[in-house]
Amino acid sequence: MTEHDDHRRPGRWRSGAESKQRILQTARDLFGQHGYRGTTVRAIAAAAGVDPAMVFYFFGTKQGLFAAAVEMSDTVPPAIESIFTAGLDAIGERIVRTLLENLDKSDRTPLVMLTRSAPTDDRSETLLREFIDREITDRVAAMLDAPDAALRAGMVNVQILGLAVARYIVRIEPIASSPVEDLVSRFGPLVQHCLTGPTPQPVPTPTPVGA
Amino acid sequence: MTEHDDHRRPGRWRSGAESKQRILQTARDLFGQHGYRGTTVRAIAAAAGVDPAMVFYFFGTKQGLFAAAVEMSDTVPPAIESIFTAGLDAIGERIVRTLLENLDKSDRTPLVMLTRSAPTDDRSETLLREFIDREITDRVAAMLDAPDAALRAGMVNVQILGLAVARYIVRIEPIASSPVEDLVSRFGPLVQHCLTGPTPQPVPTPTPVGA
DNA sequence: GTCTATAATTAGATAGAC
DNA sequence: GTCTATCTAATTATAGAC
Numbered sequence: 001m002t003e004h005d006d007h008r009r010p011g012r013w014r015s016g017a018e019s020k021q022r023i024l025q026t027a028r029d030l031f032g033q034h035g036y037r038g039t040t041v042r043a044i045a046a047a048a049g050v051d052p053a054m055v056f057y058f059f060g061t062k063q064g065l066f067a068a069a070v071e072m073s074d075t076v077p078p079a080i081e082s083i084f085t086a087g088l089d090a091i092g093e094r095i096v097r098t099l100l101e102n103l104d105k106s107d108r109t110p111l112v113m114l115t116r117s118a119p120t121d122d123r124s125e126t127l128l129r130e131f132i133d134r135e136i137t138d139r140v141a142a143m144l145d146a147p148d149a150a151l152r153a154g155m156v157n158v159q160i161l162g163l164a165v166a167r168y169i170v171r172i173e174p175i176a177s178s179p180v181e182d183l184v185s186r187f188g189p190l191v192q193h194c195l196t197g198p199t200p201q202p203v204p205t206p207t208p209v210g211a
Numbered sequence: 212m213t214e215h216d217d218h219r220r221p222g223r224w225r226s227g228a229e230s231k232q233r234i235l236q237t238a239r240d241l242f243g244q245h246g247y248r249g250t251t252v253r254a255i256a257a258a259a260g261v262d263p264a265m266v267f268y269f270f271g272t273k274q275g276l277f278a279a280a281v282e283m284s285d286t287v288p289p290a291i292e293s294i295f296t297a298g299l300d301a302i303g304e305r306i307v308r309t310l311l312e313n314l315d316k317s318d319r320t321p322l323v324m325l326t327r328s329a330p331t332d333d334r335s336e337t338l339l340r341e342f343i344d345r346e347i348t349d350r351v352a353a354m355l356d357a358p359d360a361a362l363r364a365g366m367v368n369v370q371i372l373g374l375a376v377a378r379y380i381v382r383i384e385p386i387a388s389s390p391v392e393d394l395v396s397r398f399g400p401l402v403q404h405c406l407t408g409p410t411p412q413p414v415p416t417p418t419p420v421g422a
Numbered sequence: 423g424t425c426t427a428t429a430a431t432t433a434g435a436t437a438g439a440c
Numbered sequence: 441g442t443c444t445a446t447c448t449a450a451t452t453a454t455a456g457a458c
Binding site: 423 | 452
Binding site: 034035037038115116117118119120121125128129132133137150151154155157158159160161162163165166169170171172173174175178181182185186187188189190193194200201202 | 245246247248249326327328329330331332336339340343344348361362365366368369370371372373374376377380381382383384385386389392393396397398399400401404405411412413
């Protein structure tokens with residue numbers, strides 16, 4: 001809804017590419033709000049102001065549309081790069097801030113779309129796993145040379161997923177409506193500790209069972 | 212599948228309650244695996260070995276069945292109590308261990324069912340929010356007298372949700388297949404720090420923007 | 423490129439026999 | 441209580457006119 005190029009060029013560009021873009025944009029919105037199974041092609045078509053048949057004309061199947069909507073990476077890439085090029089110092093803060101700032105301004109981001117879709121759609125589950133591995137785990141693990149690099153990166157994934165789910169999917173308070181900076185000052189150090197903190201002892205307190 | 216009372220009492224108990232229980236059990240399994248929208252009444256009936264019509268006979272609607280399956284709290288209650296009755300000491304460990312142990316032995320727990328269903332079903336989203344508030348946030352916040360008690364409890368929610376999603380929904384490695392004790396020794400102190408750690412400064416490093 | 427059918431399938435839900 | 445048959449509505453997807 002934000003920045004629509006509504007000046008329809010009369011001649012050039014045959015005019016079909018415009019509909020395709022509107023469909024994609026709308027698809028990202030709805031998939032991001034209701035997930036894969038919760039979003040119908042008809043709903044997307046209606047919201048985009050086109051005929052349902054056009055969706056299939058452009059993207060073949062619903063899955064094809066979803067795939068196109070997911071890999072449209074017009075938001076994250078440039079921001080993500082700057083996280084890792086600055087080294088391990090204060091990287092926790094940068095991860096949290098970048099995550100929240102990107103997700104706050106548009107919940108039609110791949111991370112949200114996939115997180116909403118994964119629970120009911122097997123293909124989305126795989127896509128989300130791959131997305132997280134490629135975009136986060138691999139980069140984070142590559143910066144560490146500790147033997148437990150994978151586990152530490154996994155802990156960061158837990159923070160990111162937990163934050164995304166609590167703030168954007170389930171909307172739990174006060175996480176859902178806290179200012180970005182508040183969450184950065186809380187979760188930044190936490191993420192930093194996951195990556196560069198000391199390795200904990202196996203079981204400090206065995207916690208005796210029973211009464 | 213674990214403990215089925217298969218000795219069908221000939222006369223007493225009319226014999227209908229048995230089917231009802233089988234349906235409920237199966238419903239928890241499937242809702243926990245595929246979420247609300249990803250599970251059909253017919254699939255539940257088939258897996259339970261009964262006719263689809265019986266499901267509606269007992270529970271009226273699909274939503275009714277889901278509600279009944281969710282509020283069947285046969286797993287968590289006793290374990291949850293012991294977490295909070297032992298005070299703030301090592302509570303992080305207890306929270307993480309209890310969570311993982313309960314979820315590991317049956318992913319048909321309310322937490323998983325709701326977390327799988329919430330992203331595509333509005334009613335489940337609300338139910339999950341209420342469940343978390345009632346079962347976790349309120350109890351945790353009540354133990355703290357700090358002014359930021361709500362935020363700290365929210366941070367614990369992020370840990371729990373992130374752990375649940377990463378391990379049971381999206382199955383991200385190495386979180387998905389790490390032994391419980393490994394995760395306890397990692398996330399226990401983390402959760403503890405969320406609750407009893409020092410309050411962080413607003414913005415330690417303002418992170419200058421641009422090049 | 424765009425739209426009007428319409429096919430093929432599937433899901434939730436009901437009526438009524440047994 | 442249990443099952444057969446069925447209704448209704450919605451969905452993905454296709455064929456073909458314009």
